[in-house]
Amino acid sequence: MTTLTLSEAKPVERPHIKEKYDHFIGGKWVAPSSGEYFDNISPIDGKVFSKAARGNKADIEKALDAAHAAFPSWSKTSVAVRSKLLNKIADVIEENLEMLARIETIDNGKALRETRAADLPLVIDHFRYFASVIRADESSISEHDEHTVSIALHEPLGVVAQIIPWNFPLLMATWKIAPALAAGCCTVVKPAEQTPTSIMVLMELIGDILPPGVLNIVTGFGVEAGKPLASSSRVAKVSFTGETTTGRLIMQYASENLVPVTMELGGKSPNIFMKSVADADDDFFDKAVEGAVLFALNQGEVCTCPSRILVHEDIYDVFMERVIARTKAIKMGHPLAEDTMMGAQASNDQFEKILSYLDIGKQEGAEVLCGGEKASLNSGLENGYYIQPTIFKGHNKMRIFQEEIFGPVVSVTTFKTTEEAIAIANDTMYGLGAGLWSRDAHELYQVPRAILAGRVWVNCYHAYPAHAPFGGYKKSGFGRENHLMMLNHYRQTKNMLISYDKKKLGFF
Amino acid sequence: MTQATNLPRVLISEAAMEVIDTLRKRFGTDLMFHQSGGCCDGSSPMCFEKGDFKVGASDIWMGKVYGCDFFMSADQFEYWKHTELTLDVTPGRGSSFSIEIPMGIRFLIRSRIFTMEEFENLIPVKTGEEVLEEN
Known part of the structure; x- marks a missing residue:
């Protein structure tokens, strides 16, 4: 029988957690259209500690409506303003780091020393990183000849779907949300069903910083909420972190809609x-x-x-x-x-x-x-x-x-x-x-x-700093996270090919 | 003494049969399984309405379990082929698009190593493409 080494300290106090949380759609708390909520069980003791809204297709459609309504304005919001708002989100999270770290621990079961020292500090830094890089971001221009100029300008993709895993609920959500918002996209986020609470507590803190509809969170089960989101013809891209079968299924839906996907599907490192x-x-x-x-x-x-x-x-x-x-x-x-x-x-x-x-x-x-x-x-x-x-x-x-x-x-x-x-x-x-x-x-x-x-x-391991691109080869997926190149996963290129020549071609 | 042939590669527990019965009734359709790999809920069997998950030449059909086709990707099968799988269920809140999850339970695979004799007498596998052609 192995002897375990046990902790000796007493647990810290639990922050207040509501009995249940609704969806966050269009800047408001919206009850699930089914009226149903599901239990969120803490891995710490196997006990229910809160309930999450049981989202379905109707809720996803509502969230997509809100995101589409917000996109025309958000996509034209200046980078200075987008950057300021992302920085503000980071500041608010920093002010509430201890509370959020405790809730993340209750939701996911990981040790508090990790949520305090890794998850939350990385969340904060990640928002600041994408707030920063868009201020220095440039499109490109090339002169093909003395009369012809090509401008390659970035434009946001539109409304994107982001499906979040449960192992780092807030950090993985941030890895997806921060670059999407920085790039000028609006997003509908589906957190994992094991960990639907911490992100809702976060939204209580940051929900009014962004214009309504820019960031929408719908909780629920994969088959009921994730599937209508991933298969919707109203999303311009799907970003997924999870396992290979669901990854393939999402790509299958994306192929029907001809939209791009990014996939992070794990490894055996x-x-x-x-x-x-x-x-x-x-x-x-x-x-x-x-x-x-x-x-x-x-x-x-x-x-x-x-x-x-x-x-x-x-x-x-x-x-x-x-x-x-x-x-x-x-x-x-x-x-x-x-x-x-x-x-x-x-x-x-x-x-x-x-x-x-x-x-x-x-x-x-x-x-x-x-x-x-x-x-x-x-x-x-x-x-x-x-x-x-x-x-x-x-x-x-x-x-x-x-x-x-x-x-x-x-x-x-x-x-x-x-x-x-x-x-x-x-x-x-x-x-x-x-x-x-x-x-x-x-x-x-x-x-x-x-x-x-x-x-x-x-000569190191498990460091995840912003500005070091992260993603897989082989069956681990494709696309990168954690780096400014992510911006281009959420943008497309508008090429303006301009002639400054007053003379005709002479063909016709 | 004759050795049994065409031994199944995938077995099923009583509890898993009951869940399949419930799901068949609820969805009014046949079901299928695809064994996942990778992170989070990877290494778990995923249950879908039959045909919802597109299989192809890079999938292996490992047989039918309680009337449901059971698939796995071919490269994963290379590492799993020497093990007998038993489809079981456990209480739990998995994620993914597997259709039993809203019931608060999760399909789970339990494994046993085949003996050499068993291994030589298993049902032949096919690719997902071959299964599609037969249907």
Whole structure:
């Protein structure tokens, strides 16, 4: 029986949360047309803590009406004003950071130290980043000859649909909302059904900053609200983060409407530790150990979770001994306790799914190096969704090496040569994130170039700063987030080809 | 002793059958499953009204489960083919467009490794395109 390391602090107070939240449409709180609400269960204790409006096609149509009504004016609103409003949103979030961090923790189950230090600060910075880049953004002009000028001008796409995942509810919403609004689009947002509350609390704070209809939020189930939104002929683009089957379904709808999509569909990210990592037992070695243990960040519910550790066989013992010890030291406990390092999985079905992978891993013959079970916590957390951080040792053909478990589970294997490390790293359907740890200057460049992934962290992991483009290769999707290039995912190009020649062509 | 042949690749629990019955009645149509991969609700089976999700040459038909076609993308199947899947349900609030979610439950896959003998006697798979041509 594994002994858990437990948090010792008392949970902080819960902020006030309303009994239920309506949709936010056209700058107003709008009751669902069905009159129905669904329970939002906190992963902390498995108890209902609020209700969300059960949106349907009628609500989506209302939101699209509002967004279309707002678009003519918003698309012509000066960048100075758009920038000012985005900055104001950031300021209001900053003033309410602690409250929002606590609500995000209650909604999602992640530890408060993460919502305080990562989710909310990144949300704030992201709004400021897109507020900034549009002030410096320029279209292009070229002189084809002395009489002919081509102007390539950006124009916003229109009304867009954005479907948000539940692993970083506010941050993932921000990754989509901020660039869309900055680009001059209006949006209808559908949050995930597991985490529909924190964004509504956010809208209570920022709802009146933007003109009515620019930002609309409709909660509900995928099949009832997400599908009519994604399949609507009234949206100019669909942006989706989630899994592959829904991604394909959304592309299927988009193909019927001939609109573009961006897809972020997850990964099975390799985290490679070259032999030189263990050349000294110094700060860098310590950093690399932490880099391996980052699989437990956000309970592993990250598309780029470094869920495969590839370690050189010569340093396996010295490195993994340290990684296992560090993993065992992860404090579990009430997610609202300030010393808790890892909280609850976001929902019961995720919890059950992770347990099913712990089972298949053991059946496939993988060795459990630590964890491997659910975590039975007490003091009111008995019905929460807690899993012990788990390290498996096995080989890359096992299902636990190939499938996104989306839990605090990492699978370790060894390699002998750099070529083998690259081959294992690329033996996956996905290509979102990867990590490379080395003291060798050549490897630091050559290995990341050989890995088929959109983001390779080199001697670091799990940093998501604005202005570093983020997105996938292979089955992990396409399109990028987190960078000013996102603006062009929400714009099209108006080319004005102008002749300043008074003379005719002479053809006719 | 003769070895059983055409062993199923996908089994189903009693609880999952009941949910399928309920959904068939509610939607008044046959259903289909497509096993998802990737982040968030990935690695979960998605249930749709039959034909709503377009399958093709890059999908594998793994058989029928309680009368429903069960598909998986071909590249994912490569890593799953040695495992027997059991379609089950669990309480929970999944996201995605899977049609059982409003009921507050989620389809879930439980897995078991086939023995070598079983593995050699499984029902043959087809591509989604071949299934479409047959229908």
